[in-house]
Each structure stands twice: as C-alpha cells, then as structure tokens.
Amino acid sequence: MGQDKLTVGLVYGGKSGEHEVSLSTAFAVMNAFDFDKYEIIPFYITKQGTWKIGGKLSSPFADASELKLEGGEGTQAALNAVFSRLYGGEEAVVDIMFPLLHGTFGEDGTIQGLLEMADIPYVGAGVLASAAGMDKGVMKKLFAEADLPQCEYCYFNHSQWERGSHDLLRGIEDKLGYPCFVKPANLGSSVGISKAKDAEQLRNAIETAFRFDNKIIVEEFVDAREVEVSVLGNDEPMASVPGEIVSSGEYYDYTAKYTDGKSEMLIPAPVDPDTADRLRELAITAFKAIEGNGITRADFFIRRSDGAIMINEVNTMPGFTPYSMYPLLWRETGVSYRELLDRMIELGLERYKRKQSLIYENEA
Template sequence: MGNNKTTVGLVYGGKSGEHEVSLQTAFAVMNAFDYDKYELIPFYITKQGEWRKGTTLQAPLGKLDQLKLEQSREGTEAALGAIFSRLYGGEAGIDLMFPLLHGTYGEDGTIQGLFEMANIPYVGAGVLASAAGMDKAVMKKLFAQAGLPQCGYRFFTKSQWERSSFNLIMGVEDDLGYPCFVKPANLGSSVGISKARNREELEQAIELAFRYDLKVIVEEFVDAREVEVAVLGNDEPMASVPGEIISSSDYYDYAAKYTDGQSEMVIPAALDAETADRLRELALIAFQAIEGSGITRADFFIRKSDGAIFINEVNTMPGFTPYSMYPLLWRETGLGYQALLDRMIELALERYSSKQSLVFANDI
C-alpha cells in the first residue's frame, strides 16, 4: 500500500465441488492483472476449508499447482488476521478482497458476509444478491415477482423427498413431463445436473442431485438456444452484447464448460436487434431483481419453435477461465480483460465508500 499500488487479496479454492474451477479462474485473473498498478496477496482455501496466505506478488505465479501455496507457513490464523486487521487497529495491508470462489461458501453470501464483518471492500455481488443468486429456488421466486418469463419448474427438499417421493414424482410428471432437467438448488457450473427421460432416470437424477444439496430443482425441457448476457455496475448497471453457447454435449455440462474445449461460443450471438435489446433489458431486470452489484451473468433460453425468451438463471460469480463467456462478452462490447478488472475494483470501492456514510449507532 505504501508504493501507490492497490493491494488486492485474491481468494480462491474453497470447500466446494467447484474447487478446481476456482483455481482455473484465479490463475487466469492473476495473469491478467496489471502489476504496475496492483500487487496481489494470494489466499488459498483448501478443500477441507483451511486457509493459506501467500506472500505479496509483484508478478503472477507460473504454474497452476503453485496456487495451492503448499510452501506457505501462514495458515488460517494469519490469513484471517490480515483480512480483519482493520478491526483491531492493525495496519490495513489489503485495500480490497477479490473472491474467486465458485459454489458453496464462495458465491452464496458467506464469504461476502465475512468481508462485511471485517469492514473491507470486496469485488462482486453483496451478501443478499450472492445468496439469492446461489439458491435457484429463491432466485426463481424473485424472477417471478419481477415479471421475468421462466420455464416450468418444481423444487423440494431432501426431507420432503424422503417422506413422499412418489407424490413428488407424480407432480413432476403431471406438470413438467419428460424429458426434464434435475439440478441441485445451490450449486453452479452444471455440477450434479442430469437430464431425465423417464421415471427411472428421474429418480436417479434426484438422488444424484441430493448428493450435492439438500434442495433440488426440476425444470421442464425446452428445445432452445442458450444465450448469455454480462452485466456490470452498481446503481446504473450496463449490459453487454449477447453471446450464444453451442454445446458439444446434450446440454452445457461441467465438462463442456471447463475441460473439453469443444463447446462453441458465438459472440455476438446471431440475433435480430430487437431480440438482442430485449435480452439486455431482461438481464438488467434480473440484476435488479436480486439486488445485484458489481457483476452478474444472465443466462437465457430462446425457444426454437417460436423465439420465446425465458430466463434460466443469473450467476453472481461467473468464471474467468480461458473458456469463460463473461470476459469474452465484455471484450466484444469494447471492454478488455484488464479494463474489466479495473472497473470491477472501482465498483467494489464505490460500493464500500457509499456504505461508510451510513449510521449504525442508535442515538435515539
């Protein structure tokens, strides 16, 4: 901080099924930073939830495995001490935190709450938006209230499934039919998602989804194009050009997103101007529906039979891997990778500054 550079704490890894995705994102972001403007302090969270704090970086780490900080002697106490230093009068060695944690404990509001308690600025969505964006059932309720068009769906908890699985199956068959998609309510990157074509596959898909979460969403199948829009901002957000995912698999699963490199991204999507404008408008409505700030990516279906648009979900911590749509959408819109990171940091500091004017004491 004393050298006029902004010190950024980069947090990645995590006790999550998307741990490896987080490492890929962190590696890509670390290599994109302008080290003439920033210095980075890496914070790695193991799969067991333990923290490791690295030394200040003036250049990116050379290999992905180095992000695990296996040589670090500074563990959870040192890591959290650095984050909370503002609260006990210590030197504020970090200007802001940049969470690159996907999935549980990362983009569900928990790490954001930690940063709020530590009174430290952080990049990305706040506690409420992160929690709402992570829980697909809550998200869908907010979308409905905002008047956003959605596909048919049902959701239920593991305890409800154990008590009345037959009735729930009948409800899915009556309301949604086959094929349908089964998802954990609180996991991203298509982890734990299955396509069910009959009752046997539906039961297997639900059991698989319950391995990852205590609440499951079942959605109707729509033969549709998959289109995504990036959103960036706080009170006055802006939306990118839409981009289309042409998946290499039956649906855009974990492998298609992160490992096989075969899915095609078409940016901008081949859409008429009216449809593209409507998608951007709906993306901003979705952003506001979850009370978003910083960044989100809104994912849509465009039904092939009639062009009807349905919102699928918003992602409050979209990936920044080499295959990731979010930075590519902004690049096509005119905002390059480094400029995007700069703007995300500016938005984090702006939000923090606006909160500092609030009064928390009750003097009445």
C-alpha cells in the same frame, strides 16, 4: 508511484468441486493485472478449507502450480493482520479482497459475509445476491416477482420428498411432463444434473440430486438456443452484447463446460437487433431482481418453436479466464479484460464507501 498502489487480496481455491477451475481463474487474473497500479497478496484456500497466505507480489507467478501456497509460520500472523478489525485493530493490510471462488463457500454469500464482518471491501456481489444467485429456488421466486419469463418448474426439499414422493412425482408429471431436468438447488457448475425421460429415471434422478443438496429443482425441458449476457455495475448496471453457446453434449453439462472444449461460443449471438436489446434489458432486470453488485452473467433460453425468451439463471461469479463467456462478451462490447478488472475493483470500493456512510445505530 510506490505508496499509491492498491493492495488486492486474491482469494482462490476453496472447498468446492470447482477448486481447480478457481486456480486457473486466479492465474489468468494475476497475469492480467497492471502491477503499476496494484500489489497482490495471494490467499489460497485448500480443499479442506484451510487458509494460506503468500507475500506481496509485484509480478505474477510464472507457473500456476505456485498458486498452491505452502502457508507456513507467518500465516497466522498474516491472517490476524488482514482480519484485524475482528480484533478491534485498525490497520487495513488489504485495500480490497477479490474472491475468485466458484460454487459453494465462495459464490454463495459465505465468504462475502466473512468479509463484511471483517470490514474489508470486496469485489463482486454481496451476501444476499450471492446466496440468491446460488439457490435456484429462491432465484426463480425473485425472477417471478420481477415478471421475468421462465420455464415451468417444481421445487421441494428432502423431507417433503420423504413424506410424499408419490404425490410429488405425479405433480411433476402433470405440470412438466417428460423429458425434464432434475437439479440440486445449490450446486454451481451443472454437477448432479440429470435428464429424466420416464418415471423410473425421474425417481433415480431425484435420489441422485439429493446426494448433492437438500433442495431440488425439476424443470420442464425447453428445446431452445442458449444465450448469455454479461452485466457490470452497481446501481446503474450495463449489459454486454449477447453470446450464444452451441453445445456439444445433449445439454450444457460440466464436461461440455470445462473439459471437452467442444462447446462453441458465438459472439455476438446471431439474433436480430430487437432480440438483442430485449436480452440486454432482461439481463439488467435479473441483476436488479437479485440485488446484484459488480458482475453477473445472465443465461437465457430462446425457445426454437416460437422465439420466446426465458431466463434460465444468473451466475454471480461466472467463469472468468480470458476465454470465458463473461469477459469475452465484454471484449466484444469494447471493454478489455484488464479494464474489466479495474472496473470491478472500482465498483467494489464504491459499494463499500456507500455502506460506510450509513448509520447503524439510533443516534437520536
């Protein structure tokens, strides 16, 4: 078989609050790969943003601690080889890059832009979808344009707040009321989110959120069930069965999501067939609204009072260990974790080939 193996660059770690989560994802993915089909080159990005490259692997690491590569003397040469197209070189060392980075500098279009410049195929969403999926304000505007139902919200930046906090607070109270949720617009993973029950809490929550981002979203509180749908594909995406999260905390925050293990996932979600179909349909609409590619998880609210479905957000690099919602939903739909990896790589290569066929200059 030798020569026919695809060389996959696994990129993980990164300059984000979700560095450790990314490492556990990388370990899970590495252990699920079919090494008869793929060779893996590990790329570790430290918390400071330094790239370190390991040698080609024909079997997974035995221990997750090995993912924190040392780098060393060959790293510069290896990086130059991988990104050789930036220097006018021709040789492709990696057939496709597989970014497993959550949050800032990974899920927000920045590494996708680097790979586009370097002319390297990669797995997952492109620059635009990644950036739009990361910025909750832009995402909500795209959802509105696609007529997706969503909860009421206000969206403003730091200078608007400094110029007119009093008017903004009044506007939020009039439009959303209490309680409401305050979120940084661009952070993955529920960091910096607070629930405000009165004006003083609201002001404090906004000040807190501004420590994490320059833009803020304030959303009305919706008493709702939380349901998620996985989407897979490029131009003709498919949606998985829906799954429901029954949270341990007051809302689904970082601790509930990653550490305390008390949030329960009900797969498939206990909803009637019509609701399930509607959720799948809306998940595909949302995927197309952000110009998605590869994978996306769409998160919905089902309001308890009247059963109304509202989209909350999409996530272009959802949690991806075998115990995460995204792969579990596909498993229930009939696609195993290993098949999912194969499919994601195929979709990345397909998208790259299509882009290669476009003309980028006026050849009249």
